[in-house]
Amino acid sequence: STEQLLDRLYEEESLEAQEIIAVLRNPDQNLKKRLHHLAHLKRMERYGDRVFLRGLIEFSNICKQNCLYCGIRSGNKTVRRYRLQPEQILECCREGYELGYRTFVLQSGEDDWYTTEKLAGLITRIKTLYPDTAVTLSIGERDDETYAALLAAGADRYLLRHETASRKLYEALHPTMTFDSRRNRLKALKSLGYQVGAGFMVGLPGQTPGDLAEDLLYLKALEPDMIGIGPFLPHQATPLKDEPAGTVINTLDMIALARLFVPNALIPATTAMGTAHPNGRELALQAGANVVMPNLSPLNVRAQYTLYNNKICLGDESAQCRFCLEQRIEAAGFHVDMGRGDSLNYLSRT
Numbered sequence: 001s002t003e004q005l006l007d008r009l010y011e012e013e014s015l016e017a018q019e020i021i022a023v024l025r026n027p028d029q030n031l032k033k034r035l036h037h038l039a040h041l042k043r044m045e046r047y048g049d050r051v052f053l054r055g056l057i058e059f060s061n062i063c064k065q066n067c068l069y070c071g072i073r074s075g076n077k078t079v080r081r082y083r084l085q086p087e088q089i090l091e092c093c094r095e096g097y098e099l100g101y102r103t104f105v106l107q108s109g110e111d112d113w114y115t116t117e118k119l120a121g122l123i124t125r126i127k128t129l130y131p132d133t134a135v136t137l138s139i140g141e142r143d144d145e146t147y148a149a150l151l152a153a154g155a156d157r158y159l160l161r162h163e164t165a166s167r168k169l170y171e172a173l174h175p176t177m178t179f180d181s182r183r184n185r186l187k188a189l190k191s192l193g194y195q196v197g198a199g200f201m202v203g204l205p206g207q208t209p210g211d212l213a214e215d216l217l218y219l220k221a222l223e224p225d226m227i228g229i230g231p232f233l234p235h236q237a238t239p240l241k242d243e244p245a246g247t248v249i250n251t252l253d254m255i256a257l258a259r260l261f262v263p264n265a266l267i268p269a270t271t272a273m274g275t276a277h278p279n280g281r282e283l284a285l286q287a288g289a290n291v292v293m294p295n296l297s298p299l300n301v302r303a304q305y306t307l308y309n310n311k312i313c314l315g316d317e318s319a320q321c322r323f324c325l326e327q328r329i330e331a332a333g334f335h336v337d338m339g340r341g342d343s344l345n346y347l348s349r350t
């Protein structure tokens with residue numbers, strides 16, 4: 001029965017594609033509750049009730065790529081573009097450090113103004129000023145030399161979602177990018193020694209349960225340190241504007257399955273989950289997620305980093321998000337951990 005599949009998944013930390021599909025297709029609410037509960041138990045076993053906070057700095061919405069789903073795609077001529085200068089990014093870090101953050105996530109579109117040299121200089125300054133922090137980059141695809149130089153400058157982690165494990169769907173959604181290159185970049189980041197984050201969207205137009213099963217099997221093989229999963233949410237100025245959003249339920253199922261397939265991963269309760277449902281992030285934490293990434297970007301640029309419609313926290317000061325989330329996390333039954341929060345796999349590698 002499907003119930004027994006879940007027990008086996010808990011023990012063996014894997015299932016066959018057909019078995020994953022059977023779980024995803026099963027409409028039984030109690031089965032899904034059991035899935036989320038097993039993921040919660042696995043997370044408690046590995047990480048306890050701690051939730052790690054990361055300060056997210058969205059430093060440029062300028063992007064040369066043209067992903068069909070994304071609000072900051074180059075083809076969207078209606079966005080006001082911005083790029084924070086290194087000094088402004090350092091100011092966000094200073095504020096974040098004072099609020100207690102010990103991880104900074106620097107995220108942007110693929111903006112080549114930020115050359116290897118500029119990025120390396122910035123990372124060196126952050127790590128010199130704040131040596132007890134971790135720096136996470138999320139700036140898309142770059143060559144091996146750049147990845148190596150940024151690691152040497154002090155970067156610790158890199159988020160590069162694989163977006164979808166279906167080659168066909170990947171190619172349909174990324175007119176300027178290739179499936180093979182994405183996978184090759186993830187491999188390169190991993191072999192260089194970064195803590196690597198992969199991940200995908202749930203509910204992409206045309207995505208099947210079979211595709212989602214492949215996402216889990218790909219993650220199982222890659223064994224990343226971090227896994228970002230969020231619902232696809234449409235943006236009004238993209239070609240996918242009329243497509244239905246991914247559902248909270250399906251995304252929770254995928255978060256829980258990711259926890260059970262890759263138990264040592266750090267899994268964020270994403271902003272997209274908080275946008276799709278008022279308690280989306282809390283629900284994610286209760287289904288196996290253990291990271292939250294509050295926004296540290298300056299208020300005057302927040303609204304311009306809009307990947308999808310109705311994004312939350314556009315008007316909230318960094319300090320407000322910090323304390324709002326602490327309250328939400330405690331109310332959901334967990335405890336905030338302001339440490340660097342390295343992944344268990346990474347700690348055992350070093």
Ligand code: SAM
Binds near residue numbers: 141201230272307
């Ligand atoms: N440019 C970098 C990259 O591609 O890795 C980082 C920034 S990119 C905007 C960050 C993530 O946002 C993507 O990996 C994608 O999964 C997510 N995203 C973009 N548009 C989205 C949408 N409409 N709904 C949900 N997630 C979206």
Ligand code: FES
Binds near residue numbers: 294316322324
């Ligand atoms: Fe930003 Fe709650 S997380 S206000």
